[in-house]
Amino acid sequence: MSAAFASSSDSKMNNVENDNRTVDSVKKKSFGDKNKKNDTNANSSTVIKVKSVIPRRRQDLLKWYGWGYKDSMFKLGEEGATFTGNRYSIGGKILPHLSKWAIDNLGVDPTKPPTIPKIPTTFAESRLPEPIRLELEKIALVSVDGMDRLIRAHGQTLKDMSQLRSNSFPRIPDAVIWPESHEQVEKIVSCASRHNFVLIPFGGGTSVSGAVTCPAKEMRPIVVVDTSDMNSILWLDKDQLLAKVQAGIIGQDLEREMRARGFTVGHEPDSYEFSTLGGWVATRASGMKKNTYGNIEDLIVQTKVVTPRGVIEKSCRVPRISCGPDFEHIVMGSEGCFGIVTEVTLKIRPLPPVVRYGSLVFPDWESGFHFEREVARQRLQPSSIRLMDNEQFRFGQALKTENTWGGVLLDGLKRLYITKIKGFDPAKLCVVTLLMEGSAEEVKEREKKLNAIAAKYGGIPAGATNGENGYTLTFVIAYLRDVAIEYDVVAESFETSVPWDRTLALCANVKRRVRDECARRGIHKYLISHRLTQTYDAGCCIYFYFGHNTAQVSDPVNTYEEIEEAARDEIIACGGSISHHHGVGKLRKKWYTDTVSEPGRQLLLAAKKTLDPDNIFALANMAFEEQGNETIVKSKL
Amino acid sequence: MSEHVNFVDILEPRRTQSGIFSFMSRNWRPQRTMVMDKYCSTQDLKDIVANSVYLDSIIEAECSRTGLSKEKLHQEVRNYLEEMGLDKKMHVIRWNGVFFLKICFMMKIKMFVNEAAVLTLKSKMGKNPVLFLPTHRSYADFCLMTYLCYHYDIDFPAVAAGMDFYSMAVIGRRMRETGAFYIRRTLAGDPLYAATLKQYVRTVVGKHAVPIEFFLEGTRSRSNKSMPPKYGMLSMTLMPFFAHEVNDITIVPVNISYDRLMEHSLFAYEHLGVPKPKESTGGFLKALRSLNDHFGNIYINLGAPLSLREYLHNDTSHSKETLKPVDLQQLTPDQFKKVQKIADYVITLQQKNTVATISNLLSLVLMQSLMKNRLLEYEELIQEVEWMVQELRNLGASVFENDVRSSVDRILVVHRSMMRLDKDRRLRLISGVLTDLSSEDKKKMKGHILQAQTMVVAVPIVQLQLYVNPVLHYIAPPALIYLIVQRQALSRDKLREDYRRIRKLLSHEFFHLEKDEENTFNKALDYCIQNRVISNSGDLYSLGEDTKLQYLLRWATWPALTTLLKAADVMTQQSSCGHKLALKLVQQRLESERVHPYCLSLEAIANCLSGLVAAGALVKLKGDQDIVYELVPDVMKESTILVNSILPSFSVDFANNFVVIDDKAISRL
Numbered sequence A: 001m002s003a004a005f006a007s008s009s010d011s012k013m014n015n016v017e018n019d020n021r022t023v024d025s026v027k028k029k030s031f032g033d034k035n036k037k038n039d040t041n042a043n044s045s046t047v048i049k050v051k052s053v054i055p056r057r058r059q060d061l062l063k064w065y066g067w068g069y070k071d072s073m074f075k076l077g078e079e080g081a082t083f084t085g086n087r088y089s090i091g092g093k094i095l096p097h098l099s100k101w102a103i104d105n106l107g108v109d110p111t112k113p114p115t116i117p118k119i120p121t122t123f124a125e126s127r128l129p130e131p132i133r134l135e136l137e138k139i140a141l142v143s144v145d146g147m148d149r150l151i152r153a154h155g156q157t158l159k160d161m162s163q164l165r166s167n168s169f170p171r172i173p174d175a176v177i178w179p180e181s182h183e184q185v186e187k188i189v190s191c192a193s194r195h196n197f198v199l200i201p202f203g204g205g206t207s208v209s210g211a212v213t214c215p216a217k218e219m220r221p222i223v224v225v226d227t228s229d230m231n232s233i234l235w236l237d238k239d240q241l242l243a244k245v246q247a248g249i250i251g252q253d254l255e256r257e258m259r260a261r262g263f264t265v266g267h268e269p270d271s272y273e274f275s276t277l278g279g280w281v282a283t284r285a286s287g288m289k290k291n292t293y294g295n296i297e298d299l300i301v302q303t304k305v306v307t308p309r310g311v312i313e314k315s316c317r318v319p320r321i322s323c324g325p326d327f328e329h330i331v332m333g334s335e336g337c338f339g340i341v342t343e344v345t346l347k348i349r350p351l352p353p354v355v356r357y358g359s360l361v362f363p364d365w366e367s368g369f370h371f372e373r374e375v376a377r378q379r380l381q382p383s384s385i386r387l388m389d390n391e392q393f394r395f396g397q398a399l400k401t402e403n404t405w406g407g408v409l410l411d412g413l414k415r416l417y418i419t420k421i422k423g424f425d426p427a428k429l430c431v432v433t434l435l436m437e438g439s440a441e442e443v444k445e446r447e448k449k450l451n452a453i454a455a456k457y458g459g460i461p462a463g464a465t466n467g468e469n470g471y472t473l474t475f476v477i478a479y480l481r482d483v484a485i486e487y488d489v490v491a492e493s494f495e496t497s498v499p500w501d502r503t504l505a506l507c508a509n510v511k512r513r514v515r516d517e518c519a520r521r522g523i524h525k526y527l528i529s530h531r532l533t534q535t536y537d538a539g540c541c542i543y544f545y546f547g548h549n550t551a552q553v554s555d556p557v558n559t560y561e562e563i564e565e566a567a568r569d570e571i572i573a574c575g576g577s578i579s580h581h582h583g584v585g586k587l588r589k590k591w592y593t594d595t596v597s598e599p600g601r602q603l604l605l606a607a608k609k610t611l612d613p614d615n616i617f618a619l620a621n622m623a624f625e626e627q628g629n630e631t632i633v634k635s636k637l
Numbered sequence B: 001m002s003e004h005v006n007f008v009d010i011l012e013p014r015r016t017q018s019g020i021f022s023f024m025s026r027n028w029r030p031q032r033t034m035v036m037d038k039y040c041s042t043q044d045l046k047d048i049v050a051n052s053v054y055l056d057s058i059i060e061a062e063c064s065r066t067g068l069s070k071e072k073l074h075q076e077v078r079n080y081l082e083e084m085g086l087d088k089k090m091h092v093i094r095w096n097g098v099f100f101l102k103i104c105f106m107m108k109i110k111m112f113v114n115e116a117a118v119l120t121l122k123s124k125m126g127k128n129p130v131l132f133l134p135t136h137r138s139y140a141d142f143c144l145m146t147y148l149c150y151h152y153d154i155d156f157p158a159v160a161a162g163m164d165f166y167s168m169a170v171i172g173r174r175m176r177e178t179g180a181f182y183i184r185r186t187l188a189g190d191p192l193y194a195a196t197l198k199q200y201v202r203t204v205v206g207k208h209a210v211p212i213e214f215f216l217e218g219t220r221s222r223s224n225k226s227m228p229p230k231y232g233m234l235s236m237t238l239m240p241f242f243a244h245e246v247n248d249i250t251i252v253p254v255n256i257s258y259d260r261l262m263e264h265s266l267f268a269y270e271h272l273g274v275p276k277p278k279e280s281t282g283g284f285l286k287a288l289r290s291l292n293d294h295f296g297n298i299y300i301n302l303g304a305p306l307s308l309r310e311y312l313h314n315d316t317s318h319s320k321e322t323l324k325p326v327d328l329q330q331l332t333p334d335q336f337k338k339v340q341k342i343a344d345y346v347i348t349l350q351q352k353n354t355v356a357t358i359s360n361l362l363s364l365v366l367m368q369s370l371m372k373n374r375l376l377e378y379e380e381l382i383q384e385v386e387w388m389v390q391e392l393r394n395l396g397a398s399v400f401e402n403d404v405r406s407s408v409d410r411i412l413v414v415h416r417s418m419m420r421l422d423k424d425r426r427l428r429l430i431s432g433v434l435t436d437l438s439s440e441d442k443k444k445m446k447g448h449i450l451q452a453q454t455m456v457v458a459v460p461i462v463q464l465q466l467y468v469n470p471v472l473h474y475i476a477p478p479a480l481i482y483l484i485v486q487r488q489a490l491s492r493d494k495l496r497e498d499y500r501r502i503r504k505l506l507s508h509e510f511f512h513l514e515k516d517e518e519n520t521f522n523k524a525l526d527y528c529i530q531n532r533v534i535s536n537s538g539d540l541y542s543l544g545e546d547t548k549l550q551y552l553l554r555w556a557t558w559p560a561l562t563t564l565l566k567a568a569d570v571m572t573q574q575s576s577c578g579h580k581l582a583l584k585l586v587q588q589r590l591e592s593e594r595v596h597p598y599c600l601s602l603e604a605i606a607n608c609l610s611g612l613v614a615a616g617a618l619v620k621l622k623g624d625q626d627i628v629y630e631l632v633p634d635v636m637k638e639s640t641i642l643v644n645s646i647l648p649s650f651s652v653d654f655a656n657n658f659v660v661i662d663d664k665a666i667s668r669l
């Protein structure tokens, strides 16, 4: 087993009651029909129908107003903070240091009751005309229930969360439809083209770019195409190490099914508990273990996409092709604007016999960075290798449970401190976490080499447990934003891709810029931290966390966005990119044209015109404008 | 096939003292169908299938659907493979060969083969899989091609056999060891079995360098004539081509004609509804004893090999199916349609390769004599047979025998329990024996329970009809033209239209291809005019003056048309009716009327019902247990009127016919 998350929570997840995949507003009949149809389809076929962890009524299992499972959240309190539920390793444990850390760094008042929003009862009325709804119902399951629509109006950006909690979205979808197959999607798209309404492909809704968020000014009816019922493994070829999978499958379902059969896809973005294969394709996602398994673009052999102008699919399933520009790359990163990815042929790998964690401590960020650079130069990266800065290291300390991992690290360090590294400054040291996979020999060999390189840069091994705990935390960190908001702190992460030679300067400059921006606004309680999460031959990915206390600001979300925008300007000035894996969406449109050049933008518009001339997929991401009332009127004049 | 074909009796050289043993123990280096770097053993084949991506995928899906364990399903697949898988044991083959030859000599059989065709085929082997698709008229078919291959040093065909043989002690095993593989009749309800079979067949075709042999019609044709093909097995065998695993597949249509079918009396009973006894080794041994008799000649006529690739015009268009792992590739609906076309076409090729035997011709003559209720003396008989030879050759049939007189004498020996010359040297049909069916038997009857008296009359005539049937496809087209013209002179267009309709109604009773019909019609029309069956002036076709030929044409299709009309009548009355009940009712109706006994044939009735469906007079629905027919009143009415208008009228007393001789009665006297 790799991530501790998997071992600690997989079995429990199976117990989640998710038998009730019906939606209130749906008649019993259609559900029965559905099962029956599947049964005959499955006869003598190779289709593996996957039972998803997540029910069709997502809100039964997932928090409607925030991240993740309902039963899992941070709670601050006078006797110490806790993390509820038992899905993650720190679940149910007391976190004695967290409250103090939050008070010190973010000026939180833990005695205050958290602000939990009330479940909304009023929703914008559905604009979907009755006849179209009836037509859609003939194709697949449809819901116009308010909650079903609200929770699919957004992704996971700070703004999304803020509007969700206050039920103040300018626009929510008018209906949700759950197709089960490529053919049904074709019918839905043709229906939308005929009646000129908008479709939004919705996977896991984990988008952090605003990509999946309802376009605010759209006048036409909006139907969300929830892909989660398209989650079958169509075939699995253990010989070729390939699988063809429907695009709506959720990461953890896909991985569980593969592992049960001795394989792994190995694509694990931090959101993989909830994000979908189609979402990964549409956003060019990147997984933690990309060094071994590749990013989504390396994993995909082929996709099948329904556009309003027909289906794009290569006619052959080949490892490589020289045939002009590769249109898979029009699909990848299309952010839902050209059509719906329905089926994906993916590479799979046999499960590695040995999974080993490791950690290394470096005296400071710079030595850690040079270590990473050297590992990349020698192409010795294990499945995952991450460098955390000192702020994150300390935050990690704050998350330690009473007598567990933080203690181990400090104890280990104390001993080392005495014997070896007197020079380490606790306010500067940084930690590298490692995840190694392979045969026992390979792993041993690799660890030896990494330790040797680390030694050159002043790093020392700090044990497997620390490494493992670092990866476990990955999935818990996502829950922090909710508790932050509940105590008047807004927080968000942003990331970039940057060449090696500009990395150190970029990190320093961005941190500096954020500090300056906060100071200018009178914000004194904030956190700015970064880590180096991926390495390549030509550079790396830097991942920033930023959060601040909102006591002094009138419009917290806006303020946050201003500061993030300033940070992005700085990133780009320093030679970084608009994004490494989160995508452009609606949040980062400002930098799109500069990034791809004007002819590049024209090319994107031309692709849109070819594939979706009526703008059925009116998500308005990247270079696409929102089409409001005015534009329609204007074009008529 | 009117061109002269040279047939050789391949058993002849074995008819010497040591002929059998030295031949069966010779050093044998057979020609394979494909030259490969590595050849698979029969165990390899099973392993390839068991480890295939296809079955793995099916099992994965099945497990996730049913929750059964993978190990269990893997084991099931292994068991299925043990059940179906072929084996090859050279010593068994040799001993079987000895046994086969001994029996042939006991049965006094001559096995005629158009050697030139075999040698040409063999010379072209080595590049791609070869399918032997023989007609299936008798269990004997199973051994013939295998022996033929041994004779000509061609590797043994992998023969698809029904499970009936599987359960026979010793014989089931022996057949497997000479290359038989077993298939269950129904694949429905067991997807894992179906998948295993599919993959096994595909693997055998693609990876086993021996010919594949199976019967397109799926079962022995009890009527000794072609039936519409089944498509399942052909789909499976052609899959390697459509998946481009092999470059081509050579399809060899084979017609096997018998002077005498071992099973003819069983078949006659089956037509009337008495079910066939279950195959058992005991029964087989009993049958062996009755084989010490004369069975005459067998003609194995290999048709020109058909290159699948050429037939599909080098069609290399490919489908989205290539996106799947090759093992998982399935036929597209379009490809399946092509398979259907090929199957239908091959059946017509089998028909074209029919060898009309003297048995067939003599039976025609005897049947005609029954129809006329007029006895034929020996010399007249010879003349009549010679006339028949001539007429059938005119119609395009190939008749191998030239010395009619000696052939007739030979056949009279072969069929001496069915027909004989009486003391005045007139040809007589030997009557059946009055047997009361036990109540057990009656319970098992498939149709209406016919009276014992009916059976006595019907059995020998139905049996005789079995030898008339194989040549009917030559006679039917001109016969129908004649009957239409006989009704009333008419224009060519009208004639063709009525012909088309009636052919459709009889499309199952007289198998043919819709797309060949234009050609068949034109040829039959020319034939009728040339032979003065009909004449034409301007665009009007009226009766000609060859009354002798007209008479033959008139009675030849009489049974089929009668059955068709009665089926139509019954269905008009019922308006909606299950298949089994329909068979019973039609049979019951026919028993009470003076009709040709072959009309009572359940197979003929079923064919007529299918014809009515094809013509749109009935709609066929899948009921809970049985197929259900629903009447389409308008179409049915028109069809009935048409059939009625051309149905010839005969009044023949089959029960008290001069031509029938009751030997038992005589001996009792």
Ligand SMILES: Cc1cc2nc3c(=O)[nH]c(=O)nc-3n(C[C@H](O)[C@H](O)[C@H](O)COP(=O)(O)OP(=O)(O)OC[C@H]3O[C@@H](n4cnc5c(N)ncnc54)[C@H](O)[C@@H]3O)c2cc1C
Residues within 6 Å of the ligand: A155, A156, A200, A201, A202, A203, A204, A205, A206, A207, A208, A211, A212, A227, A247, A248, A268, A269, A270, A271, A274, A275, A276, A277, A278, A279, A280, A281, A282, A283, A284, A285, A286, A287, A288, A335, A336, A337, A339, A340, A341, A342, A478, A581, A582, A583, A619, A621
């Ligand atoms: C806590 C957290 C951690 C994250 N970690 C990572 C990470 O490590 N790596 C990473 O790459 N990303 C990460 N993300 C971002 C996000 O998870 C990815 O962008 C993910 O790929 C989105 O998938 P989804 O199924 O949730 O798509 P959604 O959010 O539902 O949709 C995203 C976009 O894709 C489109 N889309 C979805 N499905 C389809 C389809 N079938 N066809 C066409 N378009 C479609 C939508 O219209 C939308 O434009 C993280 C996000 C969060 C909140």
